[in-house]
Amino acid sequence: MNLNMEQPQPQAQKSTVNTPVENTLPPSIYHPRKSSDVSDALAASYTSAKTFYEQGEFQKALDLLESDVLPTTSSIQFNAYLLAAQTAAYLDNATDAMHYLEQADTLPAARHPDNQNTLKESKASLLEYFGNWSDAVRLRMDLTYNLPLNEGDENQAKLWTAIQNLSQNDLDELSQQNIPLLNGWLTISSILRDQSLSIEQQLTMFEKWQTANPNHPASLTPPQDFLIMSSVKEMAPQKIVLLLPMSGKLERASQAIVDGFFATYYSQKEARPTVSVVDIDAFPTVLDALNAANEKQPDVIIGPLQKNNVAQVSRQELPYPVIALNQLDINQHPKNLYHFSLSADDEIHEIITFAKKEGAKKAAILSIQDTWALKQSDEFRAAASKENVDIISNQSYANTPKGRQDAIQKLLLINESFARKRLIEQWTGTNVESIARSREDYDYVYHVGKLNDAKQIRPLLDFYFADKIPMLASSTLNDSAPEKSTKSEDIERILFTELPALTPKNVTLSSVLKNQNSNILRRLQALGADSYLLANKYPLFTLLPSTKISANTGIITIDENGIFHKRPEIMTYRKGNLVYANSQQFFEQKESIEK
Numbered sequence: 001m002n003l004n005m006e007q008p009q010p011q012a013q014k015s016t017v018n019t020p021v022e023n024t025l026p027p028s029i030y031h032p033r034k035s036s037d038v039s040d041a042l043a044a045s046y047t048s049a050k051t052f053y054e055q056g057e058f059q060k061a062l063d064l065l066e067s068d069v070l071p072t073t074s075s076i077q078f079n080a081y082l083l084a085a086q087t088a089a090y091l092d093n094a095t096d097a098m099h100y101l102e103q104a105d106t107l108p109a110a111r112h113p114d115n116q117n118t119l120k121e122s123k124a125s126l127l128e129y130f131g132n133w134s135d136a137v138r139l140r141m142d143l144t145y146n147l148p149l150n151e152g153d154e155n156q157a158k159l160w161t162a163i164q165n166l167s168q169n170d171l172d173e174l175s176q177q178n179i180p181l182l183n184g185w186l187t188i189s190s191i192l193r194d195q196s197l198s199i200e201q202q203l204t205m206f207e208k209w210q211t212a213n214p215n216h217p218a219s220l221t222p223p224q225d226f227l228i229m230s231s232v233k234e235m236a237p238q239k240i241v242l243l244l245p246m247s248g249k250l251e252r253a254s255q256a257i258v259d260g261f262f263a264t265y266y267s268q269k270e271a272r273p274t275v276s277v278v279d280i281d282a283f284p285t286v287l288d289a290l291n292a293a294n295e296k297q298p299d300v301i302i303g304p305l306q307k308n309n310v311a312q313v314s315r316q317e318l319p320y321p322v323i324a325l326n327q328l329d330i331n332q333h334p335k336n337l338y339h340f341s342l343s344a345d346d347e348i349h350e351i352i353t354f355a356k357k358e359g360a361k362k363a364a365i366l367s368i369q370d371t372w373a374l375k376q377s378d379e380f381r382a383a384a385s386k387e388n389v390d391i392i393s394n395q396s397y398a399n400t401p402k403g404r405q406d407a408i409q410k411l412l413l414i415n416e417s418f419a420r421k422r423l424i425e426q427w428t429g430t431n432v433e434s435i436a437r438s439r440e441d442y443d444y445v446y447h448v449g450k451l452n453d454a455k456q457i458r459p460l461l462d463f464y465f466a467d468k469i470p471m472l473a474s475s476t477l478n479d480s481a482p483e484k485s486t487k488s489e490d491i492e493r494i495l496f497t498e499l500p501a502l503t504p505k506n507v508t509l510s511s512v513l514k515n516q517n518s519n520i521l522r523r524l525q526a527l528g529a530d531s532y533l534l535a536n537k538y539p540l541f542t543l544l545p546s547t548k549i550s551a552n553t554g555i556i557t558i559d560e561n562g563i564f565h566k567r568p569e570i571m572t573y574r575k576g577n578l579v580y581a582n583s584q585q586f587f588e589q590k591e592s593i594e595k
Helices: 040-054 058-069 077-090 094-105 113-129 133-146 149-164 168-175 180-193 199-212 224-235 251-267 286-295 307-314 344-356 371-386 401-411 414-428 451-463 519-543
Strands: 239-244 274-279 300-302 322-324 337-340 362-368 390-397 444-448 471-473 494-498 549-551 554-558 563-567 569-574 577-580
Touching: 040 058, 040 077, 058 077, 077 094, 077 113, 094 113, 113 133, 113 149, 133 149, 133 168, 133 180, 149 180, 168 180, 180 199, 180 549, 199 224, 199 519, 224 519, 239 251, 239 286, 251 274, 251 519, 274 286, 286 300, 286 307, 300 519, 307 322, 307 337, 322 519, 337 519, 344 371, 344 471, 344 494, 344 563, 344 569, 362 371, 362 401, 371 390, 371 444, 390 401, 401 414, 401 451, 444 451, 451 471, 519 549, 519 554, 519 563
Parallel strands: 239 274, 239 300, 300 322, 322 337, 337 563, 362 390, 362 444, 444 471, 471 494
Antiparallel strands: 494 569, 549 554, 554 563, 569 577
């Protein structure tokens, strides 16, 4: 298929989080076949449940289905289970949602080929909702083989979206399965992930792949990413200005960003834009520095870095696009201003999502008392509130042996257990032999601290019989490699977010000297590397807001406020080494609802 075609209309970015979207459910749920075995009362209850669902009254919908519809064998029971599954998903209960689908699959109606496809489509939608992208890809591939020819376009679009959401580790694992049709999809995704290629080179590689694979679905109907890219390939920047504090207290951080930027810059083998560096510290104000940058008539400006400077820039009329390397608490998205940063918000969202895949929705927070840690603790609590995660306990502690022990005892209610023991001894006048047991009403502990802090906490949790409770954290935990003297068991069962640039398989920044004692600088190098990537590809995000790019900081997306978000990897330590984490290895399986 020739890519030199009329530019398609950009699509608005959609979100299904906590919002009922009718087309996420099979049409049969809304228009089930009428049958003589469906009483007026049963049909009315089902219709009422659908109405509650559409109005966002998910608990009412589920209660009505449970009490009036699901227990009764009928021709609408299959569809009722599918509706219950989607409703449970919007209540953030992955375990129950999948259980409803399992129940639907046991019904005689599920044996019909059409209903099997409907069931798979429902399950794929739930997997996507909860971020299980690898499983969603497998299921979408299965549907590719089984859907009628006239029903495959929507599934193909969703398959591509799921593939673009795969981490590089997920993509590598799927590639090893060597499924020809799937490998074609993974190959063209890899073309977009290759940061050494310009847009024009990526299009050329895709066209060569099309020629070699003329009958592949992606060749016959290319993903929109390639169609949009064909319209912007001539928009690659000719001039870029880096607007950074290069001589003040942030000189080291800025230099790391510059190093990462030029690592990606020089990896491109064809004509590259000219780059100028404007040192903010050399000007009286950031606005003077901005004027100096504007005088160079750049295609895009990268920076500033400090939040107060970003705030001042955000109040100006910007003649040229600016990708600020920080973001504000409130972003109005003025014309030509974008934000790309190492904000902890994205990492917190991803760690919560990771836990919720296994039904983990009750958390405790344990934080050291440094200002940055208390701020991140507040950010986690705010995110948990938005994402229906219950905070059972919230403790900060003095980083001393007694401070840590006291905090753990309060967190696990061990102190209450001791108090009860003392009270019984007072009542009975005898010594009581007992072992203090920890509370069991939360799924994980979110820890805010560095690795040396965490390795003091994990043994204490184990000591108080909370050894099956995982610790979760952001990348701030992984501040440096574990010391040789660190015991492996003291840092295992700790899961944390990390940028792909710091994972074992990443080689993009291999040309940049790595400071073994500072993972923070490595992350800033990744930020710089991806800022060059975005300088080239931000027009793609404006034309196709659903664009996803796999890069050094994670899978990058954009929101309606012009903020570039990143989805990091989830890592853990095993025998002292950094490895990819699997949610099923760390969270105990939750009991499904009883029928």
